[in-house]
Amino acid sequence: MSGANESDPAPEPRAPSRRTEGAGGARILFTGGSGLLGSAFRKIRPEYDYPSETVFDVTDYRGMEAYLRRGAYTTIFHAAAFTSPPKIDADPLQALEVNVIGTANVVRLAMAHRLKLIYVSTDYVFRGDRGRYREEDELHPVNKYAWSKLGGECAVRLSDDSLILRTTFGPAPFPYPKAFVDQWTSRESVDVIAGLMARLIDRNARGVVHVGGERKTVYEYATSLDPARPIGELSIKDAGFAAPADTSLDCALMKKILLAPDGGIRKEERT
Ligand SMILES: NC(=O)c1ccc[n+]([C@@H]2O[C@H](COP(=O)([O-])OP(=O)(O)OC[C@H]3O[C@@H](n4cnc5c(N)ncnc54)[C@H](OP(=O)(O)O)[C@@H]3O)[C@@H](O)[C@H]2O)c1
Numbered sequence: 001m002s003g004a005n006e007s008d009p010a011p012e013p014r015a016p017s018r019r020t021e022g023a024g025g026a027r028i029l030f031t032g033g034s035g036l037l038g039s040a041f042r043k044i045r046p047e048y049d050y051p052s053e054t055v056f057d058v059t060d061y062r063g064m065e066a067y068l069r070r071g072a073y074t075t076i077f078h079a080a081a082f083t084s085p086p087k088i089d090a091d092p093l094q095a096l097e098v099n100v101i102g103t104a105n106v107v108r109l110a111m112a113h114r115l116k117l118i119y120v121s122t123d124y125v126f127r128g129d130r131g132r133y134r135e136e137d138e139l140h141p142v143n144k145y146a147w148s149k150l151g152g153e154c155a156v157r158l159s160d161d162s163l164i165l166r167t168t169f170g171p172a173p174f175p176y177p178k179a180f181v182d183q184w185t186s187r188e189s190v191d192v193i194a195g196l197m198a199r200l201i202d203r204n205a206r207g208v209v210h211v212g213g214e215r216k217t218v219y220e221y222a223t224s225l226d227p228a229r230p231i232g233e234l235s236i237k238d239a240g241f242a243a244p245a246d247t248s249l250d251c252a253l254m255k256k257i258l259l260a261p262d263g264g265i266r267k268e269e270r271t
Pocket residue numbers: 031032033034035036037038052053056057058059078079080081082083098102120121122123149167168169170
């Protein structure tokens with residue numbers, strides 16, 4: 001890993017690139033493009049640029065800066081992260097490197113190049129004991145993964161031109177045979193969440209916005225993805241690890257932004 005140095009040379013002017021052209025002329029570089037969320041975005045926003053970790057490693061500031069010179073960007077969408085809570089609990093160093101220091105590198109890069117920064121955070125930054133969390137509610141991460149994501153949030157807050165999207169999503173169909181009947185969430189499939197995020201980008205949202213659907217149990221979420229498939233019932237009391245009871249998000253601000261007169265939330269997304 002290499003960090004930025006104050007004696008780094010000033011960035012060179014960048015040539016415009018058509019391949020990153022997005023809605024409204026935004027040119028967006030997306031980190032974590034090979035991941036679950038990145039794969040969903042590639043389907044709906046193929047015009048974004050999705051550099052691999054090999055050429056855009058968030059722990060390598062100089063490498064990222066060199067890559068930026070390839071095209072003119074307006075925005076970095078930062079979804080890259082080390083995302084395995086059990087592995088992070090066992091060995092938090094990689095989360096420190098990628099989620100905290102890596103995100104700080106991306107913030108520094110965005111500020112140095114005057115780029116808007118969009119950061120994907122998690123509903124797990126909340127304690128999870130009451131649910132319906134609003135953007136300004138007290139933060140109390142439930143595990144080391146969530147602490148590392150909150151570390152990223154802290155760095156992103158130093159940029160005035162930023163958007164933090166707190167959310168939860170999963171693949172469809174539900175990947176497990178059983179689901180919690182007593183754990184509450186705002187989770188939606190990754191395709192739905194990517195669609196909502198893309199439209200928040202189009203609306204040029206800033207600050208902190210919660211992105212999700214209606215409050216429901218994980219069991220209700222799982223069965224909603226494929227009603228024909230039987231899913232077994234499970235209690236968080238039998239989970240074998242600390243599972244928060246209710247990290248559901250109040251998504252009123254998201255709806256307000258998407259329902260504003262010159263936009264419009266689609267009927268199927270009204271939750
Ligand atoms: N899944 C959820 O329910 C959920 C909920 C809330 C928030 N989030 C957040 O949403 C974002 C995307 O999640 P996801 O589920 O799509 O993650 P994912 O499937 O685990 O993908 C992680 C991505 O990060 C990349 N990456 C890891 N280390 C990197 C590095 N040093 N430099 C550059 N790229 C690196 C990976 O690249 P390689 O494949 O090459 O390693 C991969 O593309 C993350 O920030 C996550 O914390 C996820």
